[in-house]
Amino acid sequence: MGESCNYHSGAHSVWHCQPCHRGYCTDCVPGAADNYYKSTPKCVLCNQRLSNVGASNKAQPFWQMAPFFFRYGLAAGPLSISAIAAVAALAMTGLGLISIVVIVAVTALVIRYNLLVIEQLARGQLQAPTYGDAQDGRSWAMLGKVIGMILIAGGAGVLMAGLGEGAVQVYSIALSLLAPAAMIVLALEHSLRAAANPLKLLQFTLIIGWPYWLLWLSTSAVSAAPGYLLPIVAERLPEWMLLPVFGFATSYFSIVTSAMMGYICLTRQQKLGVSAVIDDEEFLEEKEFERRKALADARILLRESRGEEARKKLVTALRQHPSDIALNDRYYRLLLAIDDKKALRELGPHLLERFVNLGQAHKAAELYLTHSATQGAPVIDKSLLRHQLAEALYHQHQFKPALALINNLHKSDPDYTRLDTAYLLLAKIYMDGFNRTDNSRKLLTFVLQKFPNSRVTGEARQLLKILAAEAPATA
Structure with missing residues (x-):
């Protein structure tokens, strides 16, 4: 019977802003009352104090x-x-x-x-x-x-x-x-x-x-x-x-x-003007509160078409938490949402590289695909990043964008130190994604000839054996 959150339809409101007529759940207003000045959070849209309606919203008839x-x-x-x-x-x-x-x-x-x-x-x-x-x-x-x-x-x-x-x-x-x-x-x-x-x-x-x-x-x-x-x-x-x-x-x-x-x-707590008992069980430490508050505020502001304000919130939080995965993810998606082409061109590859360095190559691949679908594929100048993204995309069975990244890497950067693994990845993409066994066989043979002492020669030989065993069946 309670009011739903304006930004999470499946959640009950815990806080309400009378001037904005907005209800907020605990994801929108994270932490406990004591995380906020004077133990009362303020509306991110109008900066007026919120009233707690959590207990009344959860009340059954x-x-x-x-x-x-x-x-x-x-x-x-x-x-x-x-x-x-x-x-x-x-x-x-x-x-x-x-x-x-x-x-x-x-x-x-x-x-x-x-x-x-x-x-x-x-x-x-x-x-x-x-x-x-x-x-x-x-x-x-x-x-x-x-x-x-x-x-x-x-x-x-x-x-x-x-x-x-x-x-x-x-x-x-x-x-x-x-x-x-x-x-x-x-x-x-x-x-x-x-x-x-x-x-x-x-x-x-x-x-x-x-x-x-x-x-x-x-x-x-x-x-x-x-x-x-x-x-x-x-x-x-x-x-x-x-x-x-x-x-x-x-x-x-x-x-x-x-x-x-x-x-x-x-059940009529808000209409009666009864002050609510506020549950403080989710009190957050300062750093965790700052990051969660920035994420929540940015989400709300973006939904209200106030992208620049959302961006400032995230930039401030990222200065304090530059390696936070959720903040970086939200910032990248915000740039896509507000269609800031300059920032995407300058920061996009840097943010993708940050995800890879944080051990989140799958997240980098996901954002690369989102970027490609909405803005066109971002230009990646660094060979290692191209290679890492292609490998993550391959594991996600996104063979076409993986091929676009790794193909002709040897031409754009002939001095790249990991060409052997790049050729091997390209062979696997042709084999698993396009059934181009002829291309795969040529690439694997080239790896064995060009890089006889490489650590990937064992895997290359194994793949050649598999291709040889499959050849009679396909003939």
């Missing part, structure tokens, strides 16, 4: 997540809170007036934990908070705000009573419908004023859209579960266990409903 919500309440943190509620329910039966304090304290803890669940899930943190996370000193403040919400709702109800029974019924329905929104707004903004503002709550429901009403139905059903559960177990459990079971169940199902509320916010 709310209606598919029922098993997750009920498992969520069974994690270590939620179970700790529910266990405390159960123990408190058991202990307070013999505490007299102190039981009131216990009830209020546990209620404050449960409310704080539920609001924390909403807040963290809305930000994309799918792991349930621990018991310790709820001990942040806000429990009593949050309880006070919830009580304030109840008092405001009750006061409004009294006012509505003066308008007649119909007004009270309408108000009761509206109160029930907006109750989840009020809890969510309180969890996200920590503001009683915002949570008690009917216009704010209505705006929230409009942002969520129709899934909000599915949330309301789901939370209403789950919240009612303890009331249906207690009569069922009452006949099967000792009387002293009823309050602990009820306390545990009430806490558990409240956490489940809070998980639902938090998750619905996660």
